[in-house]
Amino acid sequence: QSVLTQPPSVSAAPGQKVTISCSGTSSNIGSNYVSWYQQLPGTAPKLLLYDNNRRSSGIPDRFSGSKSGTSATLAITGLQTGDEADYYCGTWDSSLTIGVFGTGTKVTVL
Amino acid sequence: QLQLQESGPGLVKPSETLSLTCTVSGGSISSSSYYWGWVRQPPGKGLEWIADAYSGGITYYNPALSSRVTISVHTSKNQFTLRLSSVTAADTAVYYCARHVEDDSGSSHWIHPWGQGTLVTVSS
Helix, strand or coil: CCEEECEEEEEEEECCEEEEEEECCCCCCCCCCCEEEEEEEEEEEEEEEECEEECCCCCCCCCCCEECEEEEEEEEECCCCCHEEEECCCCCCCCEEEEECCEEEEECCC | CCCEEEECCEEEECCCCEEEEEHHHHHHCCCCEEEEEEEECCCCCCCEEEEEEEECCEEEECCCCCCCCEEEEEEECCCCEEEEEECCCCEEEEEEEEEEECCCCCCCCCCECCCEEEEEEEEC
């Protein structure tokens, strides 16, 4: 069961921008940093961003993140066909004392 | 570069215990600031954090699974293990082992890297 809420899907044409929201509560996003993961079809998740907006090694600056209160956002600019994947937000829940993930968002390049 | 590899049975009978091992290469499992954990993903569904363990003995369990889960770190083998008892079909999933990074403030957590995952099916 996912604790963080994301839209099921977003889509845009190549070269355009998409944003993915991640909504939580004061015990998770509200008090901890957020990370984002990309899961290409049939593969393991891969770290994209950590500390809300810091890119993991090798991740292009087309991927950016932000956080405000109990919500976070992932933005992908200059959308490419290779960006088609499922994207998950994640953070620590200080009440549950375990990590939690978002429900996942499928990005489709039209 | 750090790599993690899961191993264990791909088929487990209902009511039995699922046991998986994660072998870490390219780095020491005794490194500070790192937890070692398990995440699972039922077919076609999202990610679920199962458990974390620190080489010093601290463990964290998902409350929804805590009565059935045990995670252990074996520093001499550079491995950590997951045991999930009394499994049902709902436990069928791809199980990933991963390194959980926590910064000194305790408020920054992320998972990197991930193992490739292993599918475990619960069926008689």
